[in-house]
Amino acid sequence: MEKIIEATIRIFSVSAIRYFLLAGIPFTLFYLLIPAKLGKFKIQQKLATRKDFIREVWHSMQSTLVFSIIAVGLVFTPLRQYTRIYENIHDFPIWYMGVALVLSLIIHDTYFYWMHRLLHHKKLFKLTHLVHHKSTNPSPWTSYSFHILEAITEGLVLVPIVLLLPMHPLTILLFTVTGFIINVYGHLGYEIMPKWFRFTWAFEILNTSVHHNLHHSKFKGNYGLYFRIWDRVMGTEHPDYVKEYDRLQDQRFNQIAPEEKNQEVQAV
Numbered sequence: 001m002e003k004i005i006e007a008t009i010r011i012f013s014v015s016a017i018r019y020f021l022l023a024g025i026p027f028t029l030f031y032l033l034i035p036a037k038l039g040k041f042k043i044q045q046k047l048a049t050r051k052d053f054i055r056e057v058w059h060s061m062q063s064t065l066v067f068s069i070i071a072v073g074l075v076f077t078p079l080r081q082y083t084r085i086y087e088n089i090h091d092f093p094i095w096y097m098g099v100a101l102v103l104s105l106i107i108h109d110t111y112f113y114w115m116h117r118l119l120h121h122k123k124l125f126k127l128t129h130l131v132h133h134k135s136t137n138p139s140p141w142t143s144y145s146f147h148i149l150e151a152i153t154e155g156l157v158l159v160p161i162v163l164l165l166p167m168h169p170l171t172i173l174l175f176t177v178t179g180f181i182i183n184v185y186g187h188l189g190y191e192i193m194p195k196w197f198r199f200t201w202a203f204e205i206l207n208t209s210v211h212h213n214l215h216h217s218k219f220k221g222n223y224g225l226y227f228r229i230w231d232r233v234m235g236t237e238h239p240d241y242v243k244e245y246d247r248l249q250d251q252r253f254n255q256i257a258p259e260e261k262n263q264e265v266q267a268v
Helices: 004-024 022-034 052-073 078-082 094-117 122-134 140-144 148-155 159-164 169-185 195-199 201-205 209-218 229-234 241-253 260-268
Strands: none
Touching: 004 052, 004 140, 004 169, 004 209, 022 209, 052 078, 052 140, 052 148, 052 169, 078 094, 078 229, 094 148, 094 159, 094 169, 094 229, 122 148, 140 169, 159 241, 169 209, 195 201, 195 241, 209 241
């Protein structure tokens, strides 16, 4: 038991430091140091308050503790024997770690989409998901701001991942870090994708900060985490998403939005 407690404290400490670094650095840059210069990147012009940020950090620390307990339970207790976690990094080719990381993100996105839709059911929303949606104008601190019951549901995604995929502990770490970085971007409140991204195949597949920001401001649609795929297949993508993304890009680069450009071409 002593080793389990030590492992929990160690993982929680590392995860908390990671949270304050990976969420704190972009927050400091976008919200404290040069917000005026980045105004064109801002999705919603209204500002969150200090009280909002404190609430988000408080709930995020609770979520971090929940995630740490789940990780310890799977990696450092007898439950590990039922998983496919492997210790020797050479049991699989090194390149497999990259494959496992991508597959784990795909599994997570699928899990998250259906869990997220379930949490929006009227009988569950006020009980759990409302805590996250108090951040109608999200910031990096919002990334882990969950009710404790939602945090448990969120963290349990690790169970199907380690049951289905052979995962080295390092790959699990990469999964949590990669997922959190994408999560911070989704809640950034600013759109930072480059101009050319809009006209690539990746735009049709990957979520953007605008995509998830619409979910926070409209409370409906855009349930996916990393990808647009489930939202598009299930018809739950917000109908104004592409229009809103193009509006913001027009705002950023001072150019005619694609729809207006097409209309001009047709008129000619």
